[in-house]
Amino acid sequence: MPHRKPPAAQSVALGANPERARHHNRRVVLETLRQHGRLGRSDIANLSRLTAQAVSNIVAELLEEGFLIELGRRRTARGQPPVEFALNADGGVSAGMEIAADHITTVLVDLTGEIRAQRVVPLPDISVEAVQALAAAELRRARATRGLPERLLGCGVVMPGPFDFEGTITVGSTALPGWTGRDVTALMSAALATSVTVENDATAAAVGEHLYGIGRNLRHFCLVYFGLGLGLGLMLGGEPYRGAFGNAGELGHVPVVPQGLPCICGRQGCLESYVSPSALQETLRQAGITQVDATAIAGLHAERHPAVLGWIAQAGPLLAPVLAMLENLFDPETIILGGGLPDSVIDALIAAVEPLPLSVARRDGRATPRLQRGTTGQLTAALGAAALPLLDAIAPRLVRNAAMAEPAPPAAPNSAAAS
Numbered sequence: 001m002p003h004r005k006p007p008a009a010q011s012v013a014l015g016a017n018p019e020r021a022r023h024h025n026r027r028v029v030l031e032t033l034r035q036h037g038r039l040g041r042s043d044i045a046n047l048s049r050l051t052a053q054a055v056s057n058i059v060a061e062l063l064e065e066g067f068l069i070e071l072g073r074r075r076t077a078r079g080q081p082p083v084e085f086a087l088n089a090d091g092g093v094s095a096g097m098e099i100a101a102d103h104i105t106t107v108l109v110d111l112t113g114e115i116r117a118q119r120v121v122p123l124p125d126i127s128v129e130a131v132q133a134l135a136a137a138e139l140r141r142a143r144a145t146r147g148l149p150e151r152l153l154g155c156g157v158v159m160p161g162p163f164d165f166e167g168t169i170t171v172g173s174t175a176l177p178g179w180t181g182r183d184v185t186a187l188m189s190a191a192l193a194t195s196v197t198v199e200n201d202a203t204a205a206a207v208g209e210h211l212y213g214i215g216r217n218l219r220h221f222c223l224v225y226f227g228l229g230l231g232l233g234l235m236l237g238g239e240p241y242r243g244a245f246g247n248a249g250e251l252g253h254v255p256v257v258p259q260g261l262p263c264i265c266g267r268q269g270c271l272e273s274y275v276s277p278s279a280l281q282e283t284l285r286q287a288g289i290t291q292v293d294a295t296a297i298a299g300l301h302a303e304r305h306p307a308v309l310g311w312i313a314q315a316g317p318l319l320a321p322v323l324a325m326l327e328n329l330f331d332p333e334t335i336i337l338g339g340g341l342p343d344s345v346i347d348a349l350i351a352a353v354e355p356l357p358l359s360v361a362r363r364d365g366r367a368t369p370r371l372q373r374g375t376t377g378q379l380t381a382a383l384g385a386a387a388l389p390l391l392d393a394i395a396p397r398l399v400r401n402a403a404m405a406e407p408a409p410p411a412a413p414n415s416a417a418a419s
Contacts, residue, residue: 316352
């Protein structure tokens, strides 16, 4: 199914004119075109606050490297019409891969943000070797889609963490069994034969929703992510917030029920023991229903199965005060719910948390609802993963680690290996 871009964002990336910021300015030009579509050089200069000469030089470089295309002169009523440029949809694709507990989702996204291929397959074996083999096969199959650009810019891989900044899964309750202590970046780079960037699934989901979904026009939002457990992606000031070690947002382990259900983290009464896809699966298992995926859950909800309705009725009141806590902590424009649950179930869960408790977000004249469902569906994390290799080229504000050195610009088509 083709992916349609939302309207252009209200905010734009701003450039800096010193020569030492040249790589950043290249990214600014690409981001400005991504947001606004076809533009002339003067339009780009006005929106990015770069000088006309800087824009002219960068546009020439990006044309030569295949990242932009020239569209001809704009039709105007009078005067010399400007030549317009746009991102080259065939200038390359970025791969995004979500490795979940029971499936692998793979997407290929071009420079304009359009999904050019997507695949979802079951993951029966989560051992390192099995995941490597299946992931490599899925990337090959996705890249065999007819009409794709040859250049692969890299692959973003998202998994349940926690991680360190080098992409090694550290000891944690949500990590996939058998992966603790393993260097995911090295393992997946070897398997996929391309450069790999690793990210926490909830953070990647927030990036995906920001670039492609309902968060496109928002700079401050929280994304409650239903993955293996319950995670939180934070977009603050237009940038993903990761914390000191990349593991901010372990929302699922906030205690909500004193002396409650045991949690895999070793404590009792954690939120994800009650509000998560695994908690819903456990409720269904107790009702005699096993081996259900998101489609089956949607069907059960449509049939108003008492186990699904009962889970929603219990989960809503437990989630509500935690959402109000997020509002008081981060003062977001909105809180978005998304991930592995069906849209209909998320909508019902949103209804079940009403009325939300009093918080700093409760004010008259709100332009954005306090709580809403994401629009990128179950592709959210994979789309965010696909954005990771493009961050250096397209999204100058989405830096992964501010302490890292300025990366090199993306390679030109004739020098990049198409693996």
